[in-house]
Amino acid sequence: MGLNTLCILSYTKRRFRLRVSTAKIVEKPWGREIWYAHEREYAGKILEIKKGFRSSLQYHEKKKETMYVLEGEIRIIKKDGELTLKEGESVTINPGEMHRIVPLRDSKILESSTPELDDVIRVEDDYNR
Template sequence: MAQTPQQPKIVDKPWGREIWYAHTDRYAGKILEVDRGHLLSLQKHQVKHETLYLLSGIVRLTLDGEVVEWLPGQVVAIVPETVHRMEALEDSVILEVSTPELDDVVRLEDRYGRAPD
C-alpha cells in the first residue's frame, strides 16, 4: 500500500547531515550533505552494500587506499569490507542507496572522536 507524503528523518552529523528518505527491510535511501573541508570516518561495512551518486560538489574519495577525485554525475559502488572515506573539497551532496543495514559501520579513524581507541 502506498504512503502519503511525509517528512524525511534528518540526522545531524559533525560533517553535515543525512536526510533519510527510505528505510525498509529491503533497502535504504539517504542524501548526505557534507560541508566543505569535512570528512567522514575511514570505515568499512561487514554486510552493507551501497551505491553512491555525487549530485554536487567535489569529493576526495579513498577506496582501499586508492585516492581519487569524485565529480558530479559519477557513481561509485562500495561492496562489503571496502575501506573507504569521503572528504568534501566543496560543499557536496551525495545520494546513497543501500542495503538496509544502516548501523553496520566499522570506524577505523575518525576526526570527530567516534572511532574506537
C-alpha cells in the same frame, strides 16, 4: 515540497495511493544525512558534507552502497587508492571495503544501499565517535 517531506507512490489492489512520509534528519559533525527511505530491502539517504570536513575511515560488514554526486565534488579514499567524483558520477562500495569521503567543496551525495544503516565500523574518526 522540501527535502523533509517526500511523496511515495505505491500500487495497492489495482489502484494508486499516495503516502507522504517525513524524512529523518541525522546531524553529523561533517554536515547531515537525510534518510528518505529505510525499507526492508533497501535504504536511501542524501549526505550533505561540508568542505574542510570528512567522514570517518570506515567499512561495513554487510552494507553495500552506491554513492552518486548530486552537487559538488568528492574524493573517495580507499585502501587501494583514491577516486575523485564530480556531479553526475557514482561509485559502489562493497562490504568490507574501507573508505572515507573527503569533499573538495560543499557536496550533496545520493546514497542508495542495502538496509543496514547502523553497520559502520570506524577505523579512524576525527570526531572521536
